[in-house]
Amino acid sequence: MYKLYFKQALAMLKENKLLSLISILGTALAICMIMVMVITYEVRVNNYSPEDNRDRTMYVRWGGRDFKGANHGNGYLSLKTIRECIQTMETPEAVAIVSPWRSQLASIPGGQEKKDCLMLFTDDVFWKIFDFDFVAGSPYTKEEVQSGIKKVVIAESLANRLYGTSDAAGKTIMISYKPYTVSGVVKDVSTIAKASYSEVWVSYSAQPFPDDTWAESITGWYQAIILAHSSSDFEAIRQELDRQLVRYNSSLADYKLTLYDQPDTHLEWEIKGLGAMGPDKTKTILQYMLVIVILLLVPAINLSGMTLSQMRKRMSEIGIRKAFGATRGTLMVQILSESMLLTLLGGIIGLFISYIAIWLMRTWLLSNSFASISSVFGGTPALSVTELLNPVIFLYAFVFCLILNLLSAGIPAYRMARKNVMEALNEY
Amino acid sequence: MINHILKQIWNQRKSNGWLFGELLLVAVSLWYIVDFLLVTLYAFNAPMGFDIDHTYKLQFSAREEGAEGYLSPEEHPAVVGEDLWDAMNRLRLHAGVEAVTLSRFGVPYNNINNYMSLGRDTVVEKTACRIYYVTPEYFDVYRIPAAPGSNRQPGEGVTANSIVLTKDAADKIFEGEDAFGKIVYSGDNTWTTKVGAICGTVRGSEFKRPRPNVYLCMGEGDIKTINADFLPWAEVSVRVKPEADRDFADTFMKENSNQVEIGNLYLQSITPLSVLREDGIRDGKGEMNTRLSILLFLLINIFLGIVGTFWFRTRQRQGEMGLRMALGSTRNQLRSTVLGEGILLLTLAFIPTVVICVNIMLADLTNTVLMDNTVLRFVVGMLITYLLIVGMIIAGIWYPANEAARLQPAEALHYE
Numbered sequence: 001m002y003k004l005y006f007k008q009a010l011a012m013l014k015e016n017k018l019l020s021l022i023s024i025l026g027t028a029l030a031i032c033m034i035m036v037m038v039i040t041y042e043v044r045v046n047n048y049s050p051e052d053n054r055d056r057t058m059y060v061r062w063g064g065r066d067f068k069g070a071n072h073g074n075g076y077l078s079l080k081t082i083r084e085c086i087q088t089m090e091t092p093e094a095v096a097i098v099s100p101w102r103s104q105l106a107s108i109p110g111g112q113e114k115k116d117c118l119m120l121f122t123d124d125v126f127w128k129i130f131d132f133d134f135v136a137g138s139p140y141t142k143e144e145v146q147s148g149i150k151k152v153v154i155a156e157s158l159a160n161r162l163y164g165t166s167d168a169a170g171k172t173i174m175i176s177y178k179p180y181t182v183s184g185v186v187k188d189v190s191t192i193a194k195a196s197y198s199e200v201w202v203s204y205s206a207q208p209f210p211d212d213t214w215a216e217s218i219t220g221w222y223q224a225i226i227l228a229h230s231s232s233d234f235e236a237i238r239q240e241l242d243r244q245l246v247r248y249n250s251s252l253a254d255y256k257l258t259l260y261d262q263p264d265t266h267l268e269w270e271i272k273g274l275g276a277m278g279p280d281k282t283k284t285i286l287q288y289m290l291v292i293v294i295l296l297l298v299p300a301i302n303l304s305g306m307t308l309s310q311m312r313k314r315m316s317e318i319g320i321r322k323a324f325g326a327t328r329g330t331l332m333v334q335i336l337s338e339s340m341l342l343t344l345l346g347g348i349i350g351l352f353i354s355y356i357a358i359w360l361m362r363t364w365l366l367s368n369s370f371a372s373i374s375s376v377f378g379g380t381p382a383l384s385v386t387e388l389l390n391p392v393i394f395l396y397a398f399v400f401c402l403i404l405n406l407l408s409a410g411i412p413a414y415r416m417a418r419k420n421v422m423e424a425l426n427e428y
Numbered sequence: 429m430i431n432h433i434l435k436q437i438w439n440q441r442k443s444n445g446w447l448f449g450e451l452l453l454v455a456v457s458l459w460y461i462v463d464f465l466l467v468t469l470y471a472f473n474a475p476m477g478f479d480i481d482h483t484y485k486l487q488f489s490a491r492e493e494g495a496e497g498y499l500s501p502e503e504h505p506a507v508v509g510e511d512l513w514d515a516m517n518r519l520r521l522h523a524g525v526e527a528v529t530l531s532r533f534g535v536p537y538n539n540i541n542n543y544m545s546l547g548r549d550t551v552v553e554k555t556a557c558r559i560y561y562v563t564p565e566y567f568d569v570y571r572i573p574a575a576p577g578s579n580r581q582p583g584e585g586v587t588a589n590s591i592v593l594t595k596d597a598a599d600k601i602f603e604g605e606d607a608f609g610k611i612v613y614s615g616d617n618t619w620t621t622k623v624g625a626i627c628g629t630v631r632g633s634e635f636k637r638p639r640p641n642v643y644l645c646m647g648e649g650d651i652k653t654i655n656a657d658f659l660p661w662a663e664v665s666v667r668v669k670p671e672a673d674r675d676f677a678d679t680f681m682k683e684n685s686n687q688v689e690i691g692n693l694y695l696q697s698i699t700p701l702s703v704l705r706e707d708g709i710r711d712g713k714g715e716m717n718t719r720l721s722i723l724l725f726l727l728i729n730i731f732l733g734i735v736g737t738f739w740f741r742t743r744q745r746q747g748e749m750g751l752r753m754a755l756g757s758t759r760n761q762l763r764s765t766v767l768g769e770g771i772l773l774l775t776l777a778f779i780p781t782v783v784i785c786v787n788i789m790l791a792d793l794t795n796t797v798l799m800d801n802t803v804l805r806f807v808v809g810m811l812i813t814y815l816l817i818v819g820m821i822i823a824g825i826w827y828p829a830n831e832a833a834r835l836q837p838a839e840a841l842h843y844e
Binding site for chain 1: 487489491492494495496497498681682683685694696697699703704707710713714717721724725728729730731732733735736737739827
């Protein structure tokens, strides 16, 4: 039966080439725009190498200081705060310490090649939370971080540039003309991985940044990344951190530390942007959904006009089918599945165009507040094919096609199928 | 003919009412986006007031204790600023370098805004001007010309005792009088200086309007006292001769960076201004791209809607077409009747559209950050909107109108 519908739909398509083309293109455009939004969301929020645990990672990026309830200021966290408040929690699987990017000059002893590089300062746990692809060597260990030994991990392209080979483990690298040992070399990271991207990762104890001792050392230069056992622990972690914070604040004399609504999930960070507080989460998500609804509804209304006029032509056919006993349901299914063919064709084209569009406009679509710094240093939001050809994306595309088809052909189909037999035959 | 079409539109007012409403809605929303894009594109292509081709920003840094080649104050008594001054002199002598300047908050597209209020006497309201600390060569590096009508080069005007104002700042402070050589007072009247020269207006980025700027001098003494902590804010810019600009940043960094290594001072990076520009306009461009996609989306959907509606209508009116043919209408006449009907309907819908849009503009809901609301802006925006929809209608009606016109009269009449 469906084979017959398929044949019939194809015949209709051939008969009305121009109009079919227009409606396919209309569908393609709608699907393309929706998929650009969906893929951008997927790439930014869902797991993305090396941030393979985004779904169970939380971030504490900012701390607010209150001085006797009067003066208020913001800063990153201090090592003391992270150690006493966050690392002592029991619910998380791991807590990593990072100090955000600074740029310093990287070179090799006596070498001509020099590059101003972005550097991220991390501890050893960082390498457990993120799943980097090591080309050579290994990350610096807990003991190495504790002893303050000068070790770094570098990106493959930098290794190639400085040493002419990616096998640079154990070699010496000069950072601001101070000697460090290359502990490992990792594959280059896309700037889409905004928590872990860098060109050089430095053991944070090799270049310690002082806590704000004038503010009872509650703020400083560090941020914490929390890995939960699973996303269902998020609520427990929030509650435990709240309790820790109360205890921590009671140990302070004049200052109070606030963490706003942190820890943030990756989605919350994406919505907040660079600052400590950002737009309301629910409102942002609702706006996002509203845009998708409009993107579906507007073309659907416009397409339904065309579907209706195209179906008018087939009134007589429907009349005959009815006279021979086809029920309303059968007719509706027939009309809907025939138009689904057109929608699917449009959907495939639309998805294809959306990939091209994302690739062409990646610096705009996928840039985050952080990418703008990294672009000056030559980082790119490289896209991996495996992430783009994710089955979930195809599923989304199919579901949106289905909805679009129901919206654009549903009403005309209902009206046609409801027509009186006599009336329908009369058109013949 | 028009009377006839008008009469027909009136006769079919029930179904035309829908279309009228649709066209009205479409026209208003389309105008809003066209207006935004028009203004943005105009601003994007308007002159910037400076020239960043072949210019580079150099970032210096200083070796700290423990670094390879570090010189203690005993070994090298000169402070970092003196080394920087020497390094700039060496850069000037480098083959292919045209001009070198040092600035603070001064490189185009930087986002650090500092303002100072200036007035022509102690009484009048002061004008906020954005501060640029520069050396005289700044105007050569970024090719900022003297204001039209002024023959004193801005490079001569920025000294320890005088400042340079942009044309708009001078006009605002002195209300059109010639500002050259006059005294200006700072916001709290505690400080005065002379206007040494007036330069052309300058914009902060492609998505900003020109704003009053004041250029204050960074003299030899200021530079020579710079210490290592201040280096991140000491921006050295160079202009390279076009014929010598072959991958200047990488080549210089690789082959010549040791020439400017003096004492503990070393070159950390060279960034082409074009990269800083890309970075500075990223957000504005993103906004423009979003609006462009909305425009494209709207246009295609309007097209779909119009094709659908008119196709449906002409099909319903095949009988009428047959009758017209039987009474002697030519195919061309039929086509122009249908087209004329669409366009006339749009024109009718445009009357309330203009009223609504004028009100939107008067209510200041349009983007006035880049351009004031003017009659010209409105007329151009409306005209483009009208032409765009006319284009859509012609494209949308063409096919069904043709189909109807191609019909044999007998066949068409058969539908009656």
